[in-house]
Amino acid sequence: MNTIDESIKNNSPCLYYGNRLILPFHAHFLKVIIEDDILTDFSSSSKGINIKEEDDFTSLYFLDFEDLKNSVSKYESIKLIVVDKGKNIFDIDNHRKVAVYLEEKHKARIEETDEDILFIE
């Protein structure tokens, strides 16, 4: 199972189908931003997002969206603040700010956000 850093370093592919985003790692999710929706409720009763952890990947279902491709444009990304499973969530240094860019043929690319990208924790 990849860590977040390994996924970024190895350019591990992500996938998306409809409102589902598939990430190649397991993580604790702290904040997700899609368009102008700021999601921080990741409980099972959340109305905005449903997170399902599988053996080798994690699926994020964006419940307010029918098709991610119609909502996230070429220069936009889905932003995540995540912590690797097993790492200390209370240590801010372990918080990873990543951006997921949607590409063609259901593929998505994951990058650590640089200083240029506006992303407030």
Add this chain to the structure above:
Amino acid sequence: MIRKFSPVFILFIIIISGSSLFASDGTTAILQAEHQLPEPLMVIPFIVLLLMIATGPLFYKHFWEHHYPKIAMGLGLITVLYYLIFLNDTHSLLHTLAEYLSFIALLSSLFVASGGILIKVNKKATPLLNVLFLAFGAVISNVIGTTGASMLLIRPFIKINKSRIKPYHVIFFIFIISNIGGALTPIGDPPLFLGFLRGVPFFWVIQNVWYIWIPTMILVLAVFYVMDSLNKGNSESETGKSFSGKIEFKGLKNLLYLGIIILSVFLDPAVLSFVPSLAPLPFGIREIIMFSVVYLSYKNADQEVLRANEFDFEPIKEVAYLFVGIFATMIPALQLIANEANVLGDKLNAGVFYWATGMLSGFLDNAPTYLNFLSAAMGKYGLDVNIKSHVQEFVNHDEIYLQAISVAAVFFGALTYIGNGPNFMVKSICERAGINMPSFFTYIIKYSIIILIPIFAIIWYIFFLGKG
């Protein structure tokens, strides 16, 4: 469905109008003289739309996000059909369509052109730096408009403050750069430009408003400074961090596009006689240039800059849809208000003009509000807002009314998210950056009423109470 409907709808309006119906210098005042006033009940679609804009993102976000284009267009269509069928008044509709196209051409061109410019400021955020930044933005908004300044400066402002950003930073940005700052020139804010087109000299605004603008700016910035000084945020985490103090620009070629937009603002037959009028079309050379800038500046933009700015058309699309509804549904409200203002004109003093123009500008579009109250104020002297020499005579006669109307139309646009075009766009950009912005009501209650209204009351007390 809406996307298919929109051009058909516009075409329909143009076709049924006939070539002689669209007069480029037609005004609401003239239209009222020629046409019957609408039923007061026809303000209901406007009120419903305002209420839905206010409550939608709060109480039924999911439904609102999916259906706001249909709701805005549908409510607008009610008003359009009422004017077509019951009042047989195509003049008002065409006039509004022309104003809308002009509005959206300016906003979209500034939005796209400034979206291709990246400003990086590597400085430590302090209350003083923020005050200087906001003051700089206020001055700049008189050169590139409140929309251009907002789009250009909101990202660097957030980046400077990224470790301590709070919603009040953005709210004061909206207060100062998106609204109050732009009160000094006709380029600053659309109502002043409308006044310029009618005959108010270009430099009249700065000559007669600067001494109201400066104390207002000082008061708002002082409140900001106090609030920002109390915000320690995470600034401690930046204590050991070194800052180069450098300011970097990328995508500078888009400054050329911004320049073209600013210059094209003057390409109006009413300003430069050699500019051809495209009447009966509801747009002119200016709008064609602006829409061309939208295309060219996006096509030729630096991809890295667009990525860094996370450029997306959604914020301008949202403004375009909501304001098509607002422009259409507010026609009856503006005509009824203009009629009341004309009837009561003699009894209104500068203070009443200040508050009435201001409060309505906070919720209606401030450009037609400005024009209607200018018309009412000129009516006190038997002058006509449609005659340039009358406007100039009015300006020389007594500046207090024009001062009150100009200042209020610009300043009070900061009262709500819908008071001015850039307010909504700034909010949307900030939410995409992860900043939880206050709701429509929280903005009004927590910020506008508590901070702005007392400051505006002081301005009224000093400059307009008992005058005129």
